[in-house]
Amino acid sequence: MIWAGYLTVGMIFVYCWNLVSETTIWMFVWDAHNQAVDLGERMVPPKWDYMSKLWWPIWDTLNIATLGTVLALIMAVPVAFFAARNTTPSTVILRPIALFIIVASRSINSLIWALMLVTILGPGVFAGIIAIGLRSIGFCAKLLYEAIEEIDEQQVEAIRATGASGPQILVYGVVPQILPAFAGISVFRWDINIRESTVLGLVGAGGIGLQLNASITNLAWTQVSLILLVIIATVVLSEWVSAKVRHAII
Amino acid sequence: MTGIAYTPGRRWKKPPLITSPLLRWSLGLGIAVYLALALGTTEIDWGRVAEGIPRGLRFITGFFPPDFVTRWDEIFQGISESLWMTVISTVVGIALSIPIGLGAARNLAPRPVYYFCRAVLAVSRSFQEIIIAIFCVKLFGFGPFAGFVTLSFATIGFYGKLLAEDIEDMDPVQAEAVRATGAGWFQWLNYAVQPQVLPRMIGLGLYRLDINFRESAVVGIVGAGGIGATLNTAFDRYEFESAAAILLIIIAIVMAVEYTSSFVRKWVQ
Numbered sequence: 001m002i003w004a005g006y007l008t009v010g011m012i013f014v015y016c017w018n019l020v021s022e023t024t025i026w027m028f029v030w031d032a033h034n035q036a037v038d039l040g041e042r043m044v045p046p047k048w049d050y051m052s053k054l055w056w057p058i059w060d061t062l063n064i065a066t067l068g069t070v071l072a073l074i075m076a077v078p079v080a081f082f083a084a085r086n087t088t089p090s091t092v093i094l095r096p097i098a099l100f101i102i103v104a105s106r107s108i109n110s111l112i113w114a115l116m117l118v119t120i121l122g123p124g125v126f127a128g129i130i131a132i133g134l135r136s137i138g139f140c141a142k143l144l145y146e147a148i149e150e151i152d153e154q155q156v157e158a159i160r161a162t163g164a165s166g167p168q169i170l171v172y173g174v175v176p177q178i179l180p181a182f183a184g185i186s187v188f189r190w191d192i193n194i195r196e197s198t199v200l201g202l203v204g205a206g207g208i209g210l211q212l213n214a215s216i217t218n219l220a221w222t223q224v225s226l227i228l229l230v231i232i233a234t235v236v237l238s239e240w241v242s243a244k245v246r247h248a249i250i
Numbered sequence: 251m252t253g254i255a256y257t258p259g260r261r262w263k264k265p266p267l268i269t270s271p272l273l274r275w276s277l278g279l280g281i282a283v284y285l286a287l288a289l290g291t292t293e294i295d296w297g298r299v300a301e302g303i304p305r306g307l308r309f310i311t312g313f314f315p316p317d318f319v320t321r322w323d324e325i326f327q328g329i330s331e332s333l334w335m336t337v338i339s340t341v342v343g344i345a346l347s348i349p350i351g352l353g354a355a356r357n358l359a360p361r362p363v364y365y366f367c368r369a370v371l372a373v374s375r376s377f378q379e380i381i382i383a384i385f386c387v388k389l390f391g392f393g394p395f396a397g398f399v400t401l402s403f404a405t406i407g408f409y410g411k412l413l414a415e416d417i418e419d420m421d422p423v424q425a426e427a428v429r430a431t432g433a434g435w436f437q438w439l440n441y442a443v444q445p446q447v448l449p450r451m452i453g454l455g456l457y458r459l460d461i462n463f464r465e466s467a468v469v470g471i472v473g474a475g476g477i478g479a480t481l482n483t484a485f486d487r488y489e490f491e492s493a494a495a496i497l498l499i500i501i502a503i504v505m506a507v508e509y510t511s512s513f514v515r516k517w518v519q
Contacts (some may be wrong), residue, residue: 016337103505160263
């Protein structure tokens with residue numbers, strides 16, 4: 001049984017590999033190491049003076065990630081309550097709609113969202129914020145509704161027994177139980193969004209990606225390497241912050 | 251009645267999430283200041299936004315009805331290209347991430363190896379697939395091969411990190427027991443470590459398959475093959491009906507993969 005599994009995976013792999021190699025120009029691939037060395041030589045040393053022009057885009061990138069996360073959380077909360085089996089007002093209509101929103105938002109990458117939003121809203125930070133927001137609804141709502149479904153029903157029952165109304169049950173019975181999960185999810189998503197917002201500029205939606213794109217098209221590789229270093233630093237820092245906060249919460 | 255002292259004027263209050271009041275208030279204040287600054291410095295051209303809304307509506311109506319037929323050949327080719335890319339990059343990426351993940355586990359690897367592997371993981375995780383894709387297209391030329399390298403590289407970061415964390419969290423007692431039988435290093439890995447991490451890793455592998463498929467839809471935008479290229483062309487030609495069809499197909503495939511993987515995960519655990 002296990003060997004049959006391995007065999008099928010192996011066969012699929014070989015088949016797919018053949019398909020890919022048919023469409024590949026191998027000459028370019030064998031040439032890649034020369035290209036890599038060449039590129040590497042052109043990228044060092046990073047052009048440190050360029051840093052003075054990068055502070056503003058970094059601030060924009062942070063704003064896109066943070067405001068986008070806030071926006072996503074605001075929209076994700078109702079969706080999550082509609083999607084959770086134990087809090088949804090109607091399983092027939094609202095729950096499937098909420099689940100569809102979650103899947104749709106998750107399956108379309110933020111870059112594609114940004115591509116569409118730049119056409120609608122014009123290039124700039126605002127399109128980036130909305131793109132990050134729309135993209136994150138699915139992730140936040142999914143984790144949140146799973147948290148809601150896992151709550152302890154007894155506490156809800158206890159609140160209900162005091163004669164609380166529907167909204168009161170939510171506020172006093174459900175919300176305190178999911179609040180830590182909510183905080184954890186938001187910080188986690190914020191961390192992911194920092195990483196995503198670094199590339200939104202490639203399609204014109206603001207942030208440091210704009211500088212990256214400009215530097216690549218100008219073949220200013222020393223600037224590119226500096227930007228890449230800045231991105232690594234930002235991401236590592238945000239990951240550290242998010243890990244610390246989540247550690248403090250849980 | 252005399253036994254119970256009645257204290258007037260004290261109502262029950264909800265206990266706050268953060269117990270220290272100083273931390274709570276300073277955190278709140280910090281958030282308020284940040285929001286004011288961020289919103290103040292973000293330039294939003296409301297005129298342009300207002301202008302964009304009718305345009306957006308036209309854009310959305312342009313999506314209907316989704317047109318699967320006219321560009322079907324391109325769509326089909328793009329989707330199948332994305333699917334192969336996804337499969338081989340997931341397999342290769344996971345195969346490569348196993349040694350790196352082992353090296354990045356604090357309880358297995360010697361210090362220098364540990365730091366080296368962690369650095370590899372950090373680099374791979376910091377960059378978006380798109381940035382890696384730009385470089386891969388430059389190095390390997392246009393086409394799915396660049397996409398394959400990109401996705402494999404991204405898979406290493408994701409899978410290697412989770413594998414390393416899982417190994418660090420494993421039960422040391424079982425590992426010790428196997429080691430006490432005089433097992434060699436590979437035997438030890440095979441009988442003590444692998445059984446503990448395998449079920450979760452299978453689930454994560456399927457999850458990564460799902461992510462890789464979604465990412466393969468965007469690496470095409472910079473020329474790395476797959477459905478993204480088709481999607482980008484559709485947008486460039488203003489063929490929004492075809493674009494809508496592509497987006498719907500992506501959503502459907504993601505949903506199918508997600509259902510299958512949740513089923514497999516239940517079956518594995």
